[in-house]
Structures are given as C-alpha cells and as structure tokens.
Amino acid sequence: MSTRVPAPVTADSNPLRDPDDKRLPRIAGPCSMVMFGVTGDLARKKLMPAIYDLANRGLLPPGFSLVGFARREWADQDFARIVHDSVRAHARTPFREEVWRSLAEGFRFVPGAFDDAEAFELLARTVHALDRERGTGGNHAFYLSIPPDWFAPVCSQLQRSGLSDPRPGTWRRVVIEKPFGHDLGSAQQLNAIVEGVFPADSIFRIDHYLGKETVQNLLALRFANQMFEPVWNSHYVDHVQITMAEDIGIGGRAGYYDTVGAARDVIQNHLLQLLALTAMEAPIAFTADAVRSEKEKVLASVRLLDDLDRSSARGRYSAGWQGDERVRGYLEEDGVDAGSTTETYAAMKVEVHTRRWAGVPFYLRTGKRLGKRVTEIAVVLKRAPHLPFTDTATEELGQNAVVVRVQPDEGVTMRFGSKVPGSQMEVRDVTMDFGYGASFTESSPEAYERLILDVLLGEPPLFPRHEEVESSWRILDPIIEHWRASGTPPEDYVAGTWGPPSADELMRRDGREWRLP
Structure with missing residues (x-):
C-alpha cells in the first residue's frame, strides 16, 4: 500500500x-x-x-x-x-x-x-x-x-x-x-494593572473561539448574502439557541475548575461573544474598531429577566455512562471538595433590547459530560403564518432553522420543510448541509494560528477589548450572585445526558425545547 x-x-x-x-x-x-x-x-x-x-x-x-x-x-x-x-x-x-x-x-x-x-x-x-x-x-x-x-x-x-x-x-x-477576572470588580482591576504597563492597542485578550473559521464565517453568512440578513430579526426569528456542549469531564483541572464553574468558564466569554456576533448590526468596515463597536452595543443591550429562578438553570454531572465507558460524578473527581457547589452545567435566557431583536429570547447553555461534543448557534425561525395543508400533512414539520456549527465539523445546516415523495401531500423536515472540509480544498487553520499571527501583525479585530469583557461580567454577575445567595447546590444530571431537568423546564415554560445536535 x-x-x-x-x-x-x-x-x-x-x-x-x-x-x-x-x-x-x-x-x-x-x-x-x-x-x-x-x-x-x-x-x-x-x-x-x-x-x-x-x-x-x-x-x-x-x-x-x-x-x-x-x-x-x-x-x-x-x-x-x-x-x-x-x-x-x-x-x-x-x-x-x-x-x-x-x-x-x-x-x-x-x-x-x-x-x-x-x-x-x-x-x-x-x-x-x-x-x-x-x-x-x-x-x-x-x-x-x-x-x-x-x-x-x-x-x-x-x-x-x-x-x-x-x-x-x-x-x-x-x-x-482567559479568564479575564472572576467578576466585574476583578476584571476592572486586572485591566487597570495591564493598561498601566501596556497601551490599550498593545493588549491582546485571547478568546480562541473567535479565531475559529466558522465564527468568522458567521459575519460573511449574514452580511455577504442577501438571503439571510432580511430575515435576521424579530419579524421572522422565533428564538436563538447558543450551545457549547462537551462530552468530557474536568480531567485533571479540579484546582482551576472548582473555583470557576461552567458559567464563568464558558458563558462569560465564549457564548456571550457568539451572541454578540449573532446579534450585532453590520459594521461600517471589517476593522477592529468597527467590529468591536457593534459587539459592544449588543452586549450593553443584553438584559436578564426579573425572575432568575425561572430564566436560569445550573447542574452538576453525576456518575453515568459516556458511550461505553462508566465515568465518575463531579464530586468523585480527584481534587474536588466533597462539599463543592460548583456547577458543571449552566443555562440562561436573556433578551437583546434593540429594535432588531425586541421580543426574541436568546438561550445559552454549556456543560460537561453531556451527550456529545458540539458548539453551535441555532437561529430558529417563526412558523409560517398560514399552511394550506391538512394538519396530518404537516404533523412532522418543525420550524425552519439556520444552524452554524462551530465545532467539531465546522459548517452550516439549514432546516426546512419539503414534500415526501409519493402520491399524498406530506411535508417533513429536511436539512441542507454545508461543510468546510467538503467545500474547500484548503485546510482550515487552527484558531491559535490565526490569533498568534494577528498578534504579530498587530491586527486586533478578533480580540475583545476591556469594554466587552466588563459588559459580559455585568450580564453574568447577577446570576452568579443569585445562585450563591440561594444556598442550594446545583441539580444533578446523569453523565451522558443533556443536562438537569430544570434546564428543560426553562424551555418548556416558553413552549420550546432544546435542540438535540
């Protein structure tokens, strides 16, 4: 051979x-x-x-x-x-x-x-x-x-x-x-220290998710294609789900993870950055200042709901099966305190108070020991206002969706209704899939390649500045404090499943459900 x-x-x-x-x-x-x-x-x-x-x-x-x-x-x-x-x-x-x-x-x-x-x-x-x-x-x-x-x-x-x-x-x-601090106060203190030594335009805060090709392609998808941007608003979008799921546990990182938890580790940086890119207005140019300015406007407009019990959920994985492997629960991991109240799953519902997104909920979730490893942004559209079919013809028809897959198989999937072959009118969901590996002969550079090269070139559009970091902490801090003040531990979920029951209930209250990637 x-x-x-x-x-x-x-x-x-x-x-x-x-x-x-x-x-x-x-x-x-x-x-x-x-x-x-x-x-x-x-x-x-x-x-x-x-x-x-x-x-x-x-x-x-x-x-x-x-x-x-x-x-x-x-x-x-x-x-x-x-x-x-x-x-x-x-x-x-x-x-x-x-x-x-x-x-x-x-x-x-x-x-x-x-x-x-x-x-x-x-x-x-x-x-x-x-x-x-x-x-x-x-x-x-x-x-x-x-x-x-x-x-x-x-x-x-x-x-x-x-x-x-x-x-x-x-x-x-x-x-x-990252992490850029552990709350708003520490982030501001850290920024003062670093900016006391280096000028602001010489500080590069790495969020490796922003170096991924698919994250950058989100801007191309929205602003280079007439077919998407006209429906990218509250008139047509029902809700948005942003997910980062991992099928692994904490490994040997107990010393770090047990002091941070899922919300600080992922939502504060990765998921809120993805939200900003999804919801931002078109920048006047793809320059650092123009892109950052639009992201900052989005983060400044994000609002939590008044009832944090009903609009957030947290969990902790217990022993279970990850594929064909029996795995330990979080409290059984080496280095984790038996009395720990650290969450390994976090979900939250927020709103973006802008003209474009008024009334559209954004659901964010992340967790370890979930059903599979996947990061995606799902923009779920509203149902058609009128279907000229019988109920039985469309009983398996869901909502149209545009799903941007960030990892592991980068690409974009579109879900829409199509007639099933045959003599009867039956409409069912189908998907149209674009994958980077199948469409381009060039290998996609690893995120850190792009980010390190941008540092050496002095090109900062993919790096968040301190205003974005501080806005993200302003969003997350009230939830973290609410969980702490409640005095209740995270809700258990079995390893290999998709999180605690309270996360599903968060969606059911709105008549929705989480996507199964």
Missing part, C-alpha cells in the same frame, strides 16, 4: 492570505515571542504547534525567535526538545526537517520564577541579543499563558526591566489568556 506524502505548504495554498491581495500571504515582520508558562498544556498542545504551523505555511519571518520562560533548569536545547515533541504530537501541517531546523535556530530559554527580578534581567539581555543576532528588530510579543494571579507580577517585572517599553519605530505587545 502506497503512502501519499502531503505537498509542502506554499503561499499559493495558504488559507491565511492578505485580505487586500488574495495572492499574497500575510507574513509577519521581524519579531520574537516570549512565552510564559511553556510547561502548561496550552503551550504544549496549542501554542508551540501553532507557531510551527505558521512557519511551515511561510508566514513567519526568517529570524523569528521563540523564548521560553519557566522555573526549569533547562538549556536552549532542552527547550527545543520540548517544542519538537509538542510539534510532532500536535501540529496540523506535515513535519518538514528544513522548516524545523530554521525555526529551532531561534529558540532560547530563560529559567526563573515570575517574581524573580534577576531572571527578568536575563530575559531582557536575551531579547536584546536576539535583536542583534536574529534581526528581530526590537519587536517582541509577551504571551502570558499563566494563571491570572500572576498577570500583575509579570507585567510589573516586564515594566521594571524595560521590556514593556519599545524604542521608536518598534513595538511590544502582551497576550492574555
């Missing part, structure tokens, strides 16, 4: 092209990236492989350099071995020795703790040496793949060592991973 060797990635087949000239790739200029937290899962499984994939696609400059910073007694070659193993295990593009050798020449490692002033002095000397030896031009991005408690000490050390201050004609940028 012969093995097909993938063709090298070239500029002609590059899916991350220059938007102004599709024939040209968007190649970053001279620069380096300093990565804090290189021993973590995110760095090993996502960030390092994404950097290699960008190099393999020809999108990084020849002198690009990667500096690792961690409390390890590693030499440069030890760090290179860690990156090599991560790339081999998780890169999406073929491994090419010549690309690897060129990239590895720019690897450096600085040992030290996040509050170690001497280590940051060594880091500053290392960065300056790269400017001389590798031609990085004084342009450096600092990626903080670390717990939020360390953001302030690291930013302080970057400022004290002069690393945050660019020379004229150069740039310094900082990249921050």
Whole structure:
C-alpha cells in the first residue's frame, strides 16, 4: 500500500492570505515571542504547534525567535526538545526537517520564577541579543499563558526591566489568556494593572473561539448574502439557541475548575461573544474598531429577566455512562471538595433590547459530560403564518432553522420543510448541509494560528477589548450572585445526558425545547 506524502505548504495554498491581495500571504515582520508558562498544556498542545504551523505555511519571518520562560533548569536545547515533541504530537501541517531546523535556530530559554527580578534581567539581555543576532528588530510579543494571579507580577517585572517599553519605530505587545477576572470588580482591576504597563492597542485578550473559521464565517453568512440578513430579526426569528456542549469531564483541572464553574468558564466569554456576533448590526468596515463597536452595543443591550429562578438553570454531572465507558460524578473527581457547589452545567435566557431583536429570547447553555461534543448557534425561525395543508400533512414539520456549527465539523445546516415523495401531500423536515472540509480544498487553520499571527501583525479585530469583557461580567454577575445567595447546590444530571431537568423546564415554560445536535 502506497503512502501519499502531503505537498509542502506554499503561499499559493495558504488559507491565511492578505485580505487586500488574495495572492499574497500575510507574513509577519521581524519579531520574537516570549512565552510564559511553556510547561502548561496550552503551550504544549496549542501554542508551540501553532507557531510551527505558521512557519511551515511561510508566514513567519526568517529570524523569528521563540523564548521560553519557566522555573526549569533547562538549556536552549532542552527547550527545543520540548517544542519538537509538542510539534510532532500536535501540529496540523506535515513535519518538514528544513522548516524545523530554521525555526529551532531561534529558540532560547530563560529559567526563573515570575517574581524573580534577576531572571527578568536575563530575559531582557536575551531579547536584546536576539535583536542583534536574529534581526528581530526590537519587536517582541509577551504571551502570558499563566494563571491570572500572576498577570500583575509579570507585567510589573516586564515594566521594571524595560521590556514593556519599545524604542521608536518598534513595538511590544502582551497576550492574555482567559479568564479575564472572576467578576466585574476583578476584571476592572486586572485591566487597570495591564493598561498601566501596556497601551490599550498593545493588549491582546485571547478568546480562541473567535479565531475559529466558522465564527468568522458567521459575519460573511449574514452580511455577504442577501438571503439571510432580511430575515435576521424579530419579524421572522422565533428564538436563538447558543450551545457549547462537551462530552468530557474536568480531567485533571479540579484546582482551576472548582473555583470557576461552567458559567464563568464558558458563558462569560465564549457564548456571550457568539451572541454578540449573532446579534450585532453590520459594521461600517471589517476593522477592529468597527467590529468591536457593534459587539459592544449588543452586549450593553443584553438584559436578564426579573425572575432568575425561572430564566436560569445550573447542574452538576453525576456518575453515568459516556458511550461505553462508566465515568465518575463531579464530586468523585480527584481534587474536588466533597462539599463543592460548583456547577458543571449552566443555562440562561436573556433578551437583546434593540429594535432588531425586541421580543426574541436568546438561550445559552454549556456543560460537561453531556451527550456529545458540539458548539453551535441555532437561529430558529417563526412558523409560517398560514399552511394550506391538512394538519396530518404537516404533523412532522418543525420550524425552519439556520444552524452554524462551530465545532467539531465546522459548517452550516439549514432546516426546512419539503414534500415526501409519493402520491399524498406530506411535508417533513429536511436539512441542507454545508461543510468546510467538503467545500474547500484548503485546510482550515487552527484558531491559535490565526490569533498568534494577528498578534504579530498587530491586527486586533478578533480580540475583545476591556469594554466587552466588563459588559459580559455585568450580564453574568447577577446570576452568579443569585445562585450563591440561594444556598442550594446545583441539580444533578446523569453523565451522558443533556443536562438537569430544570434546564428543560426553562424551555418548556416558553413552549420550546432544546435542540438535540
């Protein structure tokens, strides 16, 4: 049996092209990236492989350099071995020795703790040496793949060592991973700390969902097609469901997850960002300021219902079956306190008080150990005002829907009624499906490829600024506080099902039901 060797990635087949000239790739200029937290899962499984994939696609400059910073007694070659193993295990593009050798020449490692002033002095000397030896031009991005408690000490050390201050004609940028605080007050405090060191346009808050092709395609779907936008409003839309379901548990993340929970972990950032993109008005241009401005207007207009008991639900998975595997309940997971009241499922109903969406409910839900892994946006349309058929002819007919699948199989599905073949008039739901993998020969870049490249290029349309973050906390904080004040634990649901009964009841009160993806 012969093995097909993938063709090298070239500029002609590059899916991350220059938007102004599709024939040209968007190649970053001279620069380096300093990565804090290189021993973590995110760095090993996502960030390092994404950097290699960008190099393999020809999108990084020849002198690009990667500096690792961690409390390890590693030499440069030890760090290179860690990156090599991560790339081999998780890169999406073929491994090419010549690309690897060129990239590895720019690897450096600085040992030290996040509050170690001497280590940051060594880091500053290392960065300056790269400017001389590798031609990085004084342009450096600092990626903080670390717990939020360390953001302030690291930013302080970057400022004290002069690393945050660019020379004229150069740039310094900082990249921050979620969570952006744990409530509105902490988010505002975090923003004050970071903006006290870096200017606002040099701060990139990563929400990796915004780097996914399908999320960006939502804007193309709406604003590049006349067939959708005329019905994308309260005259035709009955309701919107936004779902992020996971079939896995918390794994080894109890220390993090038990202090955060499903609502803070997913709704505050991912799902509210998806809501904003779904409900926003057309921006005047696809620029950072224009897109962000429209998203901010949506988030500012989101309103909770007065009765939070009836418009929200939370749950916690108990032992059950995930496929053919028997799995433990949340309270049985390693590292979880037996008295924990952390939710692993959260659902909420909100309204968007704008002219376009008046009276249209938005339902958001997320959870772990659910029936399958899926993230989707379902825009469900109202029923036709008149059906010239008998009731028996349409008894299996549901509501039309446009479903944007974000993961795992990115694409768009449309559900509509069609006649069943035969001599009788019988109308039944059918689906029309568009899948990225079937429609485009180019491979879809991983979200972190797009986001890292945008950081190096200084192009921020996909990164939320602090106004969006704070608006999201203003929406979520009252629900979190209501759950805390109630004193009742989350409602149990069996692993492998679709959440607690209270979530289904939330929909039934409105005469609706959750979609089964």
